[in-house]
Amino acid sequence: MAVKDCGGHKGCECERERLYRRCCAALVAFILLVLFVILVVWLVLRPHKPKFYLQDLSVLCLNVTPPASTYLFTTMQATVAARNVNDRVGVYYDQADAYAEYKGVAITVPTRLPVQYQGPNDASVWSPFLRSLDSVQLPPQLAVALAQDETAGYVLIDVRVDGWVRWKVGTWISGHYHLRVNCPALLTVNEGKGSYGANTGGGTGYFRFQQAAACAVDV
Numbered sequence: 001m002a003v004k005d006c007g008g009h010k011g012c013e014c015e016r017e018r019l020y021r022r023c024c025a026a027l028v029a030f031i032l033l034v035l036f037v038i039l040v041v042w043l044v045l046r047p048h049k050p051k052f053y054l055q056d057l058s059v060l061c062l063n064v065t066p067p068a069s070t071y072l073f074t075t076m077q078a079t080v081a082a083r084n085v086n087d088r089v090g091v092y093y094d095q096a097d098a099y100a101e102y103k104g105v106a107i108t109v110p111t112r113l114p115v116q117y118q119g120p121n122d123a124s125v126w127s128p129f130l131r132s133l134d135s136v137q138l139p140p141q142l143a144v145a146l147a148q149d150e151t152a153g154y155v156l157i158d159v160r161v162d163g164w165v166r167w168k169v170g171t172w173i174s175g176h177y178h179l180r181v182n183c184p185a186l187l188t189v190n191e192g193k194g195s196y197g198a199n200t201g202g203g204t205g206y207f208r209f210q211q212a213a214a215c216a217v218d219v
């Protein structure tokens with residue numbers, strides 16, 4: 001068996017080798033400790049996405065008259081509630097727009113929501129007006145489908161919120177995360193009797209929101 005000689009000059013090399021190994025072991029242990037601390041903090045404080053609810057949708061006007069015109073004229077007011085479900089994490093809503101869709105096509109222009117900060121377990125309510133502003137022209141087949149739905153007595157509208165949020169833990173504030181919210185709203189037309197072929201846009205109580213419901217949220 002060969003015996004390693006660490007005497008003289010070779011002894012200095014052996015000492016340096018041992019020191020190098022100890023430094024590497026200490027560095028690896030430090031990195032593992034930091035990673036462990038980060039993992040624990042993340043598991044304890046990891047933010048959960050806020051919960052959104054569509055509480056009401058009041059339709060003041062919804063009028064399209066194909067084939068004569070495919071321009072949509074609508075004014076509605078949505079009441080959207082959001083709750084921060086985190087115990088230690090706050091949420092900044094820095095920029096968020098609300099608008100309405102029908103079958104995946106926007107039927108109102110975006111309405112900017114007020115900037116909002118939600119503390120842990122806090123809640124907020126927005127009630128934006130959503131309008132077409134005479135600038136929404138539907139594809140012909142979509143205008144016909146909307147008129148048919150109104151005639152049948154039921155119209156499904158999606159109220160959407162699109163924006164950016166940041167998380168706050170103590171004094172630390174994260175970067176921006178994209179917020180996407182979809183709130184389906186089933187409306188009855190003339191108490192489900194429909195418009196009987198005449199899409200007039202109705203009047204007070206002509207469109208009725210059926211039931212408050214939770215929204216799909218993606219962050």
